[in-house]
Structures are given as structure tokens and as C-alpha cells.
Amino acid sequence: MIPLRFAVLASGGGSNLQALLDRIRSGDLPAEHVFTVSNNSQAKALERTRNAGALAFHISSKTEGSEEGVVSKLLELIDHHPVDLLVLAGYMKKVPPAVLHRLKNRVVNVHPALLPSFGGAGFYGERVHEAVVQSRCEFTGVTIHMVNENYDDGQIILQRKVRVPAGADAKTVGQLVLEKEHDSYWRVLKAFADGDVVSTDSDNPAEAVRINPEWLQRMSELD
Ligand code: GAR
Secondary structure, rough: OEEEEEEEEOOOOOHHHHHHHHHHHHHHHHHHEEEEEEEEOOOHHHHHHHHOEEEEEEOHHHOOOOOHHHHHHHHHHHHHOOOOEEEOOOOOOOOHHHHHHOOOOEEEEEEEEOOOOOOOOOOOHHHHHHHHHHOOOOEEEEEEEEOOOOOOOOOOOEEEEEEOOOOHHHHHHHHHHHHHHHHOOHHHHHHHHHOOOOEEOOHHHHHHHEOHHHHHHHHHHHO
């Protein structure tokens, strides 16, 4: 089997990236991590990438001189290091339209809530969990979805629920959700590698990928 080649965009700690790297090492995920880009020079995701022997790049409007420069650099990287999938792992910026166009229907994101709830501009990281706690939701969860030009709006591939313990604060909820993310993202990448999720050529964002219903059924049986 030819391993799935993927690149990562990350802004922070990169625990989701680490969980993917661990699954590659354990043999669960037939994939090759090619490079990581971060807009933040201090992102631990860059260190994790170097430790795993992949390419790590800090790219921002400061390093490139402008937002246009960032877009050119990203496109150059994608051209020099072809990948099957671009994986957003705690990436706090919008993916430039030119990059989405170049990697049509091949960009995925993990969001720490059950979209469409608690999604969209302003809902990222801890803020999501604070809103969940304030809303007294019984459940929150993880959504892995395709990326389009709007925040948290693309076709949903996988959702998994997390029960919000009574009286839990945002930090606790965030931890529980993060654990579920770590057990979910690699499964979606494996589904791409195995052909259970397939990118299409469609311009309809609701049909960005075709999902094998048997795979979805198997995923629904996980806790
Ligand atoms: C994760 O919870 C991820 O879902 C969230 O940021 C965290 C990054 O953690 N992403 C967003 O909120 C994007 N809208 P990590 O850097 O340890 O993987």
C-alpha cells in the first residue's frame, strides 16, 4: 500500500500532530508526514516535527513580508513537496483560498465541539469549551471536517460525542475533548489512506468527499 502523504498546519502545542506521529510509529496509520508549517515560531508543533525527522517551517507575514508572501510560500512548498492531504491541527488562521484551490477537497480540520454548534469565527481553543460550559450542554465532542473558505463550515467526516461531567470547568472539558481528538484524527487519516474517505472533484462543498457508509457505521460503534 502507498502511504498517505500529508502536511500539517499548526499554531500551537501540536498534541494532535503528536498523536498522528505516534500512530504512524506504532503502525496503525499508513502515512508519511512530509512537513509542518506554523505561523508561530514558538509552536511546539515545529519541535515535534523536527524530532520526528520531517521538515518544519515557520511562515508568517513577518517572515515573508506580507500575507501575499505567505500564500506564495505555501504554494511553493506544496509544489516542492506534493501531499495527498493538508491536515489542520490546532491552526488558528484561515487557509488562503489559493491553497484550498490548489489542494481542492484535500484539506481537513479538527474542531473541538459538535459542529455546527460552537463553531465559526471566534470559536477556537479554550473559548469553545467556555461557551459549552456556560450553555450547560450535556454533551460536546469532536468534529473532523473538510475545510472550505468559511470557518468550520465544510462537509463533516466524523463526529464523536464527549459527555460534559456535572460541574466541570472549561479546562476539564477541553482535556476530555482533546483526548477524543487524539483517538479520532488518525482514524480519519487512515480512512483516506484505505479509501474509505475519497476526495472528489465536486465544486459542491457538501460533496467534497465520498464516505464509505460501512466505515461510518464502524466509527459510530466506538464510544
Ligand atoms: C485542539 O483542541 C483543536 O481542536 C483546536 O485547537 C486545539 C489544538 O491543540 N482547534 C481549533 O479550535 C480550531 N478551530 P493541539 O495544538 O494540542 O493539537
